[in-house]
Amino acid sequence: MSMNLTRRELLKDLGLLGAGITLAPASIVGNTVFDWDNEQTPALSRPSWVRTADKPTMEIDWEKMQRYSEWRTTRGSFVEYVGKERDDRLTKLQTENLDRWLKQNKPGYTLKDRALGVATGQGSGAQGFLPPKDATTPEKLGVPKWTGSPEDAARMVTAAMRHLGAGTIGFVQLDTNTTEKLIYAQDPDKKEMKIADVDLPSEDDKTRVIPKKARWVIAWTIPMSQETMKTAPTVLCQLTTGLTYTLNRSLQLRLQYFLAGLGYLGLGEASTNALGISPAFGTMAGLGEMSRLNRLMTPEWGPITRVFKMVTDLPLAPTKPINAGMFEFCKVCKKCADFCPSKALSFDTEPTWQVRGPWNNPGHKAFFEDSTKCRAYWRQVGTNCGLCFTACPFGTKNHAFFHEFRNALASATPVFDGALKAVDDWINPGPANPELGNPFKDPEAWWRRTDLPIFGINTSSGLSEI
Amino acid sequence: MMWLILGLIIGAGGWWLVSWTRARKLGVRWYEWLLGALAVALALLAIQNYTAFLREMEPYAASVMLALLGVPGLILAALAVFLVWWRGRKSPTKSTA
Ligand code: SF4
Ligand code: SF4
Numbered sequence: 219m220s221m222n223l224t225r226r227e228l229l230k231d232l233g234l235l236g237a238g239i240t241l242a243p244a245s246i247v248g249n250t251v252f253d254w255d256n257e258q259t260p261a262l263s264r265p266s267w268v269r270t271a272d273k274p275t276m277e278i279d280w281e282k283m284q285r286y287s288e289w290r291t292t293r294g295s296f297v298e299y300v301g302k303e304r305d306d307r308l309t310k311l312q313t314e315n316l317d318r319w320l321k322q323n324k325p326g327y328t329l330k331d332r333a334l335g336v337a338t339g340q341g342s343g344a345q346g347f348l349p350p351k352d353a354t355t356p357e358k359l360g361v362p363k364w365t366g367s368p369e370d371a372a373r374m375v376t377a378a379m380r381h382l383g384a385g386t387i388g389f390v391q392l393d394t395n396t397t398e399k400l401i402y403a404q405d406p407d408k409k410e411m412k413i414a415d416v417d418l419p420s421e422d423d424k425t426r427v428i429p430k431k432a433r434w435v436i437a438w439t440i441p442m443s444q445e446t447m448k449t450a451p452t453v454l455c456q457l458t459t460g461l462t463y464t465l466n467r468s469l470q471l472r473l474q475y476f477l478a479g480l481g482y483l484g485l486g487e488a489s490t491n492a493l494g495i496s497p498a499f500g501t502m503a504g505l506g507e508m509s510r511l512n513r514l515m516t517p518e519w520g521p522i523t524r525v526f527k528m529v530t531d532l533p534l535a536p537t538k539p540i541n542a543g544m545f546e547f548c549k550v551c552k553k554c555a556d557f558c559p560s561k562a563l564s565f566d567t568e569p570t571w572q573v574r575g576p577w578n579n580p581g582h583k584a585f586f587e588d589s590t591k592c593r594a595y596w597r598q599v600g601t602n603c604g605l606c607f608t609a610c611p612f613g614t615k616n617h618a619f620f621h622e623f624r625n626a627l628a629s630a631t632p633v634f635d636g637a638l639k640a641v642d643d644w645i646n647p648g649p650a651n652p653e654l655g656n657p658f659k660d661p662e663a664w665w666r667r668t669d670l671p672i673f674g675i676n677t678s679s680g681l682s683e684i
Numbered sequence: 685m686m687w688l689i690l691g692l693i694i695g696a697g698g699w700w701l702v703s704w705t706r707a708r709k710l711g712v713r714w715y716e717w718l719l720g721a722l723a724v725a726l727a728l729l730a731i732q733n734y735t736a737f738l739r740e741m742e743p744y745a746a747s748v749m750l751a752l753l754g755v756p757g758l759i760l761a762a763l764a765v766f767l768v769w770w771r772g773r774k775s776p777t778k779s780t781a
Contacts, residue, residue, distance in 0.1 A: 445741060615739075615740040615741075617737075618736035618740065618745075618749070619736065620733050645742070645744070645748045645749065
């Protein structure tokens, strides 16, 4: 891992950091120095250094933005982008590598890693767009549907979802000229996502119909295990993503039952990553900011989380976007781009409106990635890699005071971002042996730990102590 | 619990140090007390970060933070002791504590 700083720059940064040490307590504790706007939404409790904002930190040109079709990402169109021949070669390579590493007992790719990987995908509830038909609705019970203010609804849904396993929860109101464009034009299975003036949702072979009256989106995170993630790019690392998707399938179904039980619609993701653009809804709901990864970065878990969403006709008080200085930090940091073995991530200092390919959706000023390079590397290691996530200074467990200090300082001002990144390079210098498939942290050490939290997640991170 | 014990140790240690320097009529100046207080603050930060990074299963980061915060703390503490000793060697003075 290169440090990208001359000694003179480093000393200057450390000098600035000294000044930062003096200022940080003010930003952690109070509001006077930096004109803090720590407005709390009715539903979500956030760390004290997270400021709400009227607009996301990433610029959006709503006029330019059009509804995007999910299947155009490399998830659905990789072969089209790289050609059949290269795809076949990569498939062969993936099979060979996984097979060889299994037989060699390569840490992170052993039989026990593979077995746990398969196990984490099991036992989830059925995943569907339409609400469950057998829900106990107020109608069946002979009572009127639940009513209350949008603020009451937001609080109630947040409480329910925390109990069901969500990390953070936010709400976006759909508007035809703006946020509605974040609903996919076509789902991963190429079904058209229609928004129509109908009373009930429907689905057939070609379309899914969202009633126009369903104007609210519930967006939520489910954090992943940082310790498991740190074994990237192995099978052991991948399975924390898999587990999160499995957990969410159950959560989504339960949320659909809950909303139906109140007398409202809950329209879910028909499959993984369906319905709408997750990082975009997460950003608009204030669950986090966009990042150099072109993914959501949260104040609580950094990028080590997954984002999900559901459309509903239950009126919910929208939560505001946030500014915790993280998107700004990315301009200086570039650590994920450095770590990325396929050099898929942007090294630009400023975000751009210029997309890198049809896998990106135009209309936002972002750090666009070359998704084909990333996917090709995934195929070589046979997993979903994740090395960039493990590199991120914000993807920490947040017990040490330094993390709190860094977060508060980065949120208050970008002046010290370079110095904070320099300290992170010292404490998180990267994998000792960055050979193909070699893990960032030792998977065998992970298997020796019997004291990791349930699902590997610190569920109280960023929330008030309970 | 660790912080309660550390608080008790620092409180008792501080009280003992003030009494001891007065009894010995050591001329401790305000800036020497300040250096000492900064050294204690850095030591506490070093301990917090060290133990917390170990809890985070990051032993390398724990050692780096221990060095980054602990070494300056030790230097400040040594400087404070040295200043008191140096002045005391040159001329016996009255306490300002
Ligand atoms: S997942 Fe791996 S290959 Fe893809 S961008 Fe991240 S580090 Fe690069
Ligand atoms: S590693 Fe650095 S540049 Fe990349 S997402 Fe994290 S903070 Fe941003």
